[in-house]
Amino acid sequence: MSILDDFRSKEFLDQITILNEVAGSKDPQTLPGLIDLLKVPVGDTSIDYMVVNALNAVLSQDPERTVRGLSDEHAGFRTLCIRVAGEHRFEQAAPVLASLAENEEDPDRLMEVLTSLAHIGDPATLPTFRKFLNNEDPFIQALCIEALGKLNDHDSIPELKGLVEESEAPERYEVCEITTWKSIEALASIQTDDTLRFLVDKLHHKNPTVRRIITDAMISIGSPVIPLLLEAFETGDDDHKVLAANVLGFIGDKSCADGLVAAFDKGLAETPNVRYALYEALGRVGTMKGIICLVDGLNETEELTLMAVITGLEKHVNPGMVNQLTKMLSAADDQAERLAKAIVNARATRLFDALYESAGAGDMLVDALAESRDQEVLDEFKGLLVEIGGARADEDLARLPDLEESTRKALAADDSRSMCAMHRAILTDLGFEPFIASNGQEAFEFIERGEDFDIILTDMNMPVMDGMELVGKIRNTPGFEDTPIIMVTTESEGSQQSLAEKTGVTTFITKPFKPHDLKTKINDLLA
Template identity: 65%
Template sequence: MSPLENFREKEFLDQITILNEISGSKDPEALPGLAALLKEPVGDTSIDYMVVNALNAVLSGNEAKVVEGLGDPHEGYSILCIRVAGEYCLKGTTGPLINLALAEEDLDRLMEILTSLARIGDKSAIPVFRRFLTHEDPFIQSSCIEALGKLGDPESIEEFKRLLTESEADDRFEVCDITTWKAVDALARNESENTISFLVRTLHHKNPTVRRIITDALINVGPFAIPMLLDAFETENTDSKILAANVIGFLRDRAGADGLVAAFDKGQADDPNVRYAVYEALGRIGSMKGIICLVDGLSETDELILMAVIGGLEKHVNPGMIAALTERIAKRDDQASRLAKAVIASRATTIFEHLHGNREVGVLLVDALAESRDPEIVEEFRKVLTGMGGPHAEQDLNRLPVLDKGTSKALAADDSRFMCAMHRAILTDLGFEPSLAVNGEEAYEYIEQGERFEVIITDMNMPVMDGMELVGKIRSTPGMENVPIIMVTTESEASQQGLASKTGVTAFISKPFKAEELKAKILEVTR
């Protein structure tokens, strides 16, 4: 006897019990009754939902019935069978699903069929995905791109490249559509020299969101991408070098560090923005050659680059490096002052502790600390000095100012912690209380929590959420329509300032910049 006999006449709780039991047992004898209940629902939302779940469970263990149901005239039942085929990767349904796809004219049903075929992952479906690869519906097209990428179809690679290239057209680059995103992912999945080299060449895409997607894809590829990333240093494209260095830094592989040092030695990092990116990457990796290069970087005079050098060395403190720093700061010349300020601004507390033992150097470091107007930084080093103890530390503690937080709030977003540190120093000097974020998503969380700011500074290129997307979200937030937003770009990104202006950016400042230049820009937009 079917467990569903006289089901409609039973009490609600009894119906629930029966359907739960069927879901657990996957009793094939319940299939006709469940199908009938699906086609003619009871009318109670809870019961009808449980009928679908029970039917799903029973079908999952009966591939033949799923194949049979694919051609059922009842729309709901056939769609359920299509979904079950994909959800449970029933390979025996591949052929029937292919036939359905080739004959289907309804876009929604076609999408369901292609989605299930993609989940099953049978290579015999590759010709079907190729057929719809240029479909006018972007969701169907993107579904096919994703499937072909997962299946590793070599014949589709040139089409993926074409899609990514065409996404930079003047009438298209302002929007990152789903097909572009899927094309990047499909190329990265291939992991061949051909596809990864192409992604590296496209790394500085006109659209910041696409740049972020390509960056993430290359990081996911891993060390295999390093030789192709280093090839970017053989070109004259500054932005490609910067982005390639960033990716190499995130990969944290010694081969990448060695390659960056070689590029440095060949004069391929002469641009200050490239040098900054290389130093930051070397700090993340921490190879012996990289540390030697960072020590050589102690002669840099640009304050932001010097912060990247000190910040990189902070993670890899060793006696030789401390000796070199001590010798340089002990000279008490202009460079010694820059180095002392960089140690404080980059919050290099470990380096500070090691250097403080030399009284002459310690005094210069505390001089730089006493000049800071950032209460958070002063408090952090105050704790370090307290922990160190001793007469010199006690004497230096008495020299530190007691600072109040600024009266106005400012927000700065940048994925570089050294750039964030520079923003913090500039904002506190101007009397702001700064909030810092390493990407747009983190920055927007402040706003979602009700924080309001007198000025916002954002980088254009960031992971998770880039500057363009952040600005768009800020401008769509009630009460934030007119807050001044300064976007940090490189010189070569000037062509994209029109797009950023449309999004809602108030003003721009190009890297590399001096602290006084950003201060002037902040004062200009907040008056």
């Protein structure tokens, strides 16, 4: 006698109780009754749904019956068996599923079969995934690409590389297709010297979303790709050097910093944007050689580059660094002013605390602080001076202003801490209340919360959500159709700016830039 006897004649609540009990017990004796209820439903949506769940639970304990069900005449039961076989990785189902795929013409059913095969992950099914690698349905194609990557199929490497190559065609590069995304992940998963070298070569892909996917893959791979990235830094153009330095900084291995310092010593970081990226990367890693290189960077005169140097040094304060900065600040010359301003704008409180002991260096820092128009920065350093205490600190506190609340708001998004600090300083100088985000998703969250902005600044290349995707989402948000958007980029290719303009960017500025240049752009846009 089965618990499902006379099931159809029972009350609704009793039926629910019985099906919950069956799902929990997974009693194989209930299988015939459940199959009958699936093929001839009771007609109540809730009950019919619970029948499927209970049948799934019971079949999960019966691979043999599940495999037989793959050939059942009833489409619903056959589909359920396909899903159960994949969900529970029944290896004995793989040959039957492969045979089904070979003869399946309906795209939806084929997707079901291939999904189940992908979950099982049997290397013997590689020919099946290769067969559908160029299917006209992009989702079927993407599923096969993903499966081939997980199965480490070296034979598919040329075709996967070809798909990425094709994605840079003039009529295709504007959109990151799912097949491109999955091909990159598959190549990264297969992880041969050939596939890694190819991905490094494509680090400056025409599409920013593809660049982000490749960057994420490189960071995830880590050590094996470091030599190739260092080679790219030495042999690539400026755009490639910038992107390679960024990835090396995020990988954070000692060899990354040593390789970048060696490249710097060879004179391979001559342009400001490459030096900026190199200093940013060295600050993230923090090796002794890297810190020495950053200390040498204290002589940089470009404000943004100097900000990257200070931001990097703030994480690794040591006596030698403090002595060098003390001498330079005490000189009270133009470079001392630049350094003091960079320390304040970068909110380098550890450096400030160490340097304040020297009257000459401390006076330069407080002079720079008194000129800040950022109340949040002022409050942070005021708190530090209160902690330091004493008559001199009290006098310096009295010199610092209390600012009026800003009436205009601006949003800035960049994954670089030094760039964010520079944006903040520029925006507060212009009288804006700044909202700062480290990626496009964080930036868009401010808009979703109901914040309104007079102007928006965004980097092009960012993790999580890049600038291009952010701009597209902003332009599709009511009320932001005409908000001025400035894209900050290191890009030199005209195709990138053209794509950004189509997305909705108002104008561009290339980093590293002089604060005056960005201020002028903002004032011109809002005039």
